[in-house]
Amino acid sequence: MEKTILVVDDSATMRQLIGLTLKKVKGCHVVEAQNGVDAVGRLGAGAFDLIITDIKMPEMDGLELVRQVRGPLGHTALPIIIVTTKGEEATRDAGLQAGANAYLTKPLSGVQLVDLVERLTAAPNGAGVGREG
């Protein structure tokens, strides 16, 4: 089954690395966005099965994007994974409280990301997958 994943990161390096990593996920199609504002625009234009977002980005950061997705945009069940350099507990808690399903830190573990994406996209609307940090 085709899975469309929105990868949001201001770093082209990270977008490419995540895209390359997600090639291991069967039927995965990646759409890239450079920041939260770009991501919101793309969410309005198409359907997505999962969002992978950085936190530190210009214009709209990842935490605000998660809040927008869960709130005004109304995607309450769309799985969201935060991938960030910020490993502090407070930021992790803030990300999960904002509504992210999982929180991964950089440098990214490809195995962990692939496993998480497969589980979150396999469960209908991310159901049955607990929040992971």
Add this chain to the structure above:
Amino acid sequence: MSISHEEMQRLLSSGEELQEILRKSRDFTQQLMQENERLRYRAVQLEQQVQEAEAGRDRQLLAAVQLENERLKEKAAFLEKRFSEVQQENQDFAQKYVEVAQQNEGLANLYVASFQLHSTLDPEEVMGIVKEIIINLVGSEEFVLFVKDKRTGELSPVTWEGPFAMREGKPAPWDAELLDRVARTGQPFFAPAGERRRGTPLACVPLTIKQEVVGAIAVFKLLVQKPALGAMDMEIMNLLAAHAATAIVSSRLYADADRKLKTIEGFMELLKAR
């Protein structure tokens, strides 16, 4: 009462007949008793034979069961040994899988780093990409990128991240000796685990084109979630040493050439206008 002679004769004859019958009856009874005794003896004999036969069968059965038991024990031991071997093989395969996955990740990192470094000829973008790679792929929170000044030949900081690396716009005082050594020898420095002195970087890698050092990257601090630099980080930094140097120098050359070209074009336009 008188008994006639004929009656007497008949009575005597009947008595003899009765005696004969009684005698025959006694003989028959004796024969029966003998036969009975013989049969009883035979029955006892047969019972003994049956018991002996049963005991023999039991012994055979027991021996067969014991043999089967031994065979099954051997089989169980063999299966247990094979199970342990398969379990060990599985662990080896799992370990190999993890190693291959890590190598794949490392290769993906190297590919992306290399691809991105050569994706632009804008010096600022190249610097930004080097920073992205050091932050996102190496996992460094504080670092400085030095590039050799064309006029003075000295390494000057061109971009950095974090408060420790640069203080008041100047590189921290650690750099002179170590940076000189790295620039002079072209050999990367990686602080041995647990032996890092205060103020020294975790790693200092020269950026080289062929044998010439054109810059250096000094890493001071890693992200909180990253305990130490691993083998793959060193690979990425060594790749940066080669590719970042080429990318930085070629982008600067391109920018210089582009600036000169624009100057010449402007001059030509000016001449045409006159």
